[in-house]
Each structure stands twice: as C-alpha cells, then as structure tokens.
Amino acid sequence: MGSSTLKIVPPWKRGGIVPSLRRPQREHRVAVTGIGIVTPFGSDLDVFWNAMLAGRSCISNISRVDTSGFPVHIGGQVADVEPTPFLPELLIRRNDQCTGIGLLAGGLALESSGLGALADERRPISVVVGSAFGASQGLQEVYDSYFLRGWRKMHPLAVTRNMFNSLSSNLSIQYKLGGSHFTVAAACASGAVAIGEAFRRIRHGEDTVVLTGGADAPICGSVLGGWTHLRVLSRNPEPQRASRPFDSARDGLVLSEAAAMLVLEDYEHARERGAHCYGEIAGYGTTSDASHLTAPDSVGQSQAIARALHSAGLVPEDVDLVNAHGTSTKLNDEAESRALRLALGTHADRVAVTANKSMLGHTMGASGALELVSTLFTLRDSVIPPTINYDTPDPLCDLDYVPNHARRSNVRVAIKNSFAFGGENAVLVVRQPEEMLQ
Amino acid sequence: MTTEEIRTKLATLIAKKVDRRITSEQIEWDSRLRDDLGIDSLAVAELLYEIEETFGTPLEETEPGKLVTLRDAVDAIERGLQLPPAN
Numbered sequence: 001m002g003s004s005t006l007k008i009v010p011p012w013k014r015g016g017i018v019p020s021l022r023r024p025q026r027e028h029r030v031a032v033t034g035i036g037i038v039t040p041f042g043s044d045l046d047v048f049w050n051a052m053l054a055g056r057s058c059i060s061n062i063s064r065v066d067t068s069g070f071p072v073h074i075g076g077q078v079a080d081v082e083p084t085p086f087l088p089e090l091l092i093r094r095n096d097q098c099t100g101i102g103l104l105a106g107g108l109a110l111e112s113s114g115l116g117a118l119a120d121e122r123r124p125i126s127v128v129v130g131s132a133f134g135a136s137q138g139l140q141e142v143y144d145s146y147f148l149r150g151w152r153k154m155h156p157l158a159v160t161r162n163m164f165n166s167l168s169s170n171l172s173i174q175y176k177l178g179g180s181h182f183t184v185a186a187a188c189a190s191g192a193v194a195i196g197e198a199f200r201r202i203r204h205g206e207d208t209v210v211l212t213g214g215a216d217a218p219i220c221g222s223v224l225g226g227w228t229h230l231r232v233l234s235r236n237p238e239p240q241r242a243s244r245p246f247d248s249a250r251d252g253l254v255l256s257e258a259a260a261m262l263v264l265e266d267y268e269h270a271r272e273r274g275a276h277c278y279g280e281i282a283g284y285g286t287t288s289d290a291s292h293l294t295a296p297d298s299v300g301q302s303q304a305i306a307r308a309l310h311s312a313g314l315v316p317e318d319v320d321l322v323n324a325h326g327t328s329t330k331l332n333d334e335a336e337s338r339a340l341r342l343a344l345g346t347h348a349d350r351v352a353v354t355a356n357k358s359m360l361g362h363t364m365g366a367s368g369a370l371e372l373v374s375t376l377f378t379l380r381d382s383v384i385p386p387t388i389n390y391d392t393p394d395p396l397c398d399l400d401y402v403p404n405h406a407r408r409s410n411v412r413v414a415i416k417n418s419f420a421f422g423g424e425n426a427v428l429v430v431r432q433p434e435e436m437l438q
Numbered sequence: 439m440t441t442e443e444i445r446t447k448l449a450t451l452i453a454k455k456v457d458r459r460i461t462s463e464q465i466e467w468d469s470r471l472r473d474d475l476g477i478d479s480l481a482v483a484e485l486l487y488e489i490e491e492t493f494g495t496p497l498e499e500t501e502p503g504k505l506v507t508l509r510d511a512v513d514a515i516e517r518g519l520q521l522p523p524a525n
Binding site for chain 1: 455480483484486487490496
C-alpha cells in the first residue's frame, strides 16, 4: 500500500516513436497482473477460491430488503464496505453500494498488481468498467424520496451519486488514473465487454495499463421486483440449492452482488517490471443476436465464441475449459449448450464446461469479470471448480458440466462466455502465460 | 436558538464532512470552509441539505460561493430562521 513510485510509460512514449508518425506496428500481448474482488464470500482471494473449489454457495436469505411481499426471498449479498487505507469513509458514504464495492475491488486490484492504489500524480492508466444497473439502490432511494416527500428530501448528491459513470469516475479520481475512463452498459455482459474493450486498447497500443471489470449491487426492491416480473428468478426456497445451471430441475437465476476488477497490462511492460502474471487475455469476440430482448440465440452466441477464438489465433481443439454463462434459466442453459456444439463441433464432447453461477448466483454486470477471476485461478492451479446442484441431466444440455466436485485438470486455454439481455454476446479467451507453459 | 447553539450544531455537521480527523471544537469562526477545511462543492451541496434538515431553514437565497467561513454560514442560517419556514 501507499503511493506508487512506479513509472508507467504510455505506449506513445515507448520506443521513441514520434506520435504523429506512429501507426500500430504490431499487436501487443495482454497480461492480467492484478485482481481485486468483493463478493458475498468477502474480498479475500483465497477464501473466495477455496469456497468455490469446495463447492459452497454464497446465496442466502435476503436481509437488506423486506421481501415479505415477494415470491422470491433469496440472493447473494455483499457486506457493507468498510474504509481501508486507500478508501476513506467519506467516499464510501457519498456513493451507492455499487460504486463502493467497485472502488474497493479496484483499489485491491491495483494493490495486487504492485502498482499501488494511491499515487501522488496522475498516472497513464485507463479505466473501463461495466455495470448492468449502476447505482440501482441510490436511484431507488431518490425516487422514493421524490415521490413520497418531494424534491427537497432527495439526496443532495443524487446526480453525482447515481450517474452511470459514477464508478469509473470515482476510480479515476481516487486512484489518479488519468488515461481515459468510460463505463460499459451491456447488461449481464457488461463486465466481459469492459474487459474485452480494455484488452483491445492494450492489444492495439492505445494503453499500457487498464483497470477493468464490473460491479453490480442489485439487491434492492425495485430491481428484485423487475426481475420477478420477467419470471426468470428461481422460486426455489432453498438458497444454496436454487441456482442449478444445466440441471433438469433448474427454475431460474438468483440475483447476487459483486465487484471484480482486473489490472490488464502490456505483457512486455509487465515482464519488464517483474509483475506477477495471472494469465494472458488472448482473444475477445462479440456479436449481437439481433433477434430478441430476452430470448437467447445459439447462432449469435456460437459466432461470438468463434470470433473470440479467431481473435486469439486458436481453434476449437485448443480449448480445455469453458467457463459458461450458465445462468440456471431454462432458456439460457439450453441455448448455450447448443451454441457450444455449434462453435466447438465434436470437440464439445471433450471440453469441460463449468458454471460458477451455481455458487455465486448471477452477479449481473460483475459476472463476466468475477467468473474470469475463477478461470485465471484454474489456469494457475490446474483445478476446475464444479457446477454444483447438478443432480439430474437435462437431455437438452448434454455436455460435461464438471458436476458437484472440483476436478484436477491442466487447463492451458479457457473461454469465458457472457451473454446478455438485448442479445449481446461477449466471449473472452484466456491462456496460461508463456512462462507457465514452458 | 442562540447564535452559539447554531455555531455548535453547524460545526458538528461540518466536522463530519471533513476527510481528516477534526473535532467541531477545532473549527473556528473564521475557519474557511474550502481553503482550511477542504469542503468542496459537493460537500457544500450536502451541507446545505443538512442545514435545512437540522435547522428547518432552506438557504435558497444564499449563493454557495458566499459561504466562505463558518461565520458566513451561521449568519446565513440566522437570516433564514427569520423567514417563514418552507412548505
């Protein structure tokens, strides 16, 4: 912790290239050098990972919201954010829960990268973060105040607290990240799209370091009500048994809260400064189904997988693991299984598919980032976390879902699927860094 | 409410807006909200809201830029309290 003294050289100053004459000469490799998370399991990476390998669920009965009038009473809740040496209480209090957990995860990621959360001067680090709902709790509070008590009783910082780029703005300001910053709104794929866009910025030489990831805190009455109306939330009363991706008895997803942030870094830059590399982001592909706001489309999804593999210069046979979107809804899990067959062909029968949402619930815009963290740990430790609550196979979901128990496996290449309402499909490809492969 | 009571209550509100540890007793009449205490424009917006909640008087006629010192804010509240309450 403490002020960073590490100097980051932006791409346009590296190699003495005159900016006006500079053209992208080559594609840069992209390393993950920092990780920070805030989950219902807490913020400790080992606690999180050990819980997942043990097949434990973080879903519980909701306590923050009075759910007595709802048919759904379960979710994944994070604890209130506590101040840290890099995150003052005033900043936490001034912001919504989503921004608070995102700020904490971002600071932790910078700390773990060795770059440090705090700095004395602006640093050439960019911020690309995603959220499905943004400051959903803060928005609900101001509308409550407005309609029940009038404008005078609205939170005085209703604008800055709830604007959609609140998280990226606060990350930039608090941690002196002066590259560029923007917020991705891609519903449940927000985290994956943010990481993919951050990956592109480094690959194409726009940035050397990017803080990226996703955050969402959807456990509030209005979001819970909205999802309940869509009939996609599990009505299973047993919190830890409710999220059961690919199982024949699945009946919907479970809302959950989290933030997950990664530090992406030019691979050579990371190597030069001796940074630890958790893995390499090797490819990224996106498509739009262009068909329906909520119904998934296997063709669109499979094309996103194909694009991601193409972007990584890989073929289906290279893939050892699929970290599935796997929401536990009837439609998603069938469509995703079909998409994997379309994209991977006969290799789909040999690839392991795991669904982290069985334990984490659906952390919305954080899910792509948080589940990528688990995939990076699989690359590191050669063990795949299970899909829990998998009791009865569904004939329409006929792949190897790593049921109920973690599995030892040397995973060299993995893909992370994230599919969203609106028909947005995003797929990331990660692989072991070179040093690990040798 | 006496001037001293207003000062004490207001200093307590301000102390909560200051990032570093500071007690309300350490805030003096001529302490400058922005330059000495680090109260930025967002904190002023919060403070104006809390003043209305605490003292029951909106400071709508007061330009935030004119609230330079604690004394300015106390004066503005005293002026406000002589007006009919909002609503």
